[in-house]
Amino acid sequence: MGALGACTDAGASPTSTPSSVVVQPGKPGEPATTVAPEDFTDDGSTDTQWNQADVDYVTHMIAHHLQALEMSALAADRAEEEQVKAIASRIYDTQGAEIHGLAAWLQERDQPVPVDVEELDGSGPRAPDGDHGAHGDRADMPGMLSAEQIAALEAASGAEFDRLYLEGMIQHHEGAVDMSATVLTEGVDGRAEELAADIGAGQTAEIGRMQDILDSL
Numbered sequence: 001m002g003a004l005g006a007c008t009d010a011g012a013s014p015t016s017t018p019s020s021v022v023v024q025p026g027k028p029g030e031p032a033t034t035v036a037p038e039d040f041t042d043d044g045s046t047d048t049q050w051n052q053a054d055v056d057y058v059t060h061m062i063a064h065h066l067q068a069l070e071m072s073a074l075a076a077d078r079a080e081e082e083q084v085k086a087i088a089s090r091i092y093d094t095q096g097a098e099i100h101g102l103a104a105w106l107q108e109r110d111q112p113v114p115v116d117v118e119e120l121d122g123s124g125p126r127a128p129d130g131d132h133g134a135h136g137d138r139a140d141m142p143g144m145l146s147a148e149q150i151a152a153l154e155a156a157s158g159a160e161f162d163r164l165y166l167e168g169m170i171q172h173h174e175g176a177v178d179m180s181a182t183v184l185t186e187g188v189d190g191r192a193e194e195l196a197a198d199i200g201a202g203q204t205a206e207i208g209r210m211q212d213i214l215d216s217l
Contacts, residue, residue, distance in 0.1 A: 050189035057183035060141050062102050065095040078161040083213045143175015166214040173203040
């Protein structure tokens with residue numbers, strides 16, 4: 001009997017740690033948690049979950065970025081201040097790269113990619129030629145410039161272009177920051193939240209720089 005008791009005690013392991021657990025990342029600012037593999041399978045991972053708010057944000061941000069490319073491409077020939085040319089070039093390069101990341105997010109989730117992205121080749125994104133209708137009158141997206149504002153920017157040069165570009169791009173960035181803040185509240189996809197956080201922080205910093213340049217004109 002004693003031997004049986006010893007065997008029973010040795011075989012019991014009420015305090016043993018599971019040999020396999022899954023680390024499930026938390027949302028930005030939240031700690032990661034560990035769950036049993038079967039629970040992880042049942043509940044799913046935040047990396048594979050997304051909702052319509054995520055899709056709308058990514059899709060709309062592509063159109064938003066495309067208009068920024070359209071605006072910034074004009075600066076090389078029309079801007080007077082070197083600071084304006086420099087920040088326009090930075091915005092063009094940064095948002096052009098971000099478009100590819102946004103498009104990849106949609107493709108990975110079998111969501112339609114805006115047709116304009118198909119026009120971008122391996123040399124980097126280029127502004128659409130005069131396609132104001134696709135990007136200039138989207139009232140549902142905060143910060144987007146109207147077709148009239150884009151036309152005025154195209155017609156301007158020198159100091160007038162510098163002023164219109166900075167004012168317009170500040171408006172544009174403020175809209176993107178608002179969109180990013182919204183999806184951080186309403187979306188559920190971890191990668192979309194990372195993109196929104198990066199875009200929001202980057203464009204907030206650029207708003208400050210552009211306002212400083214505008215004040216110095």
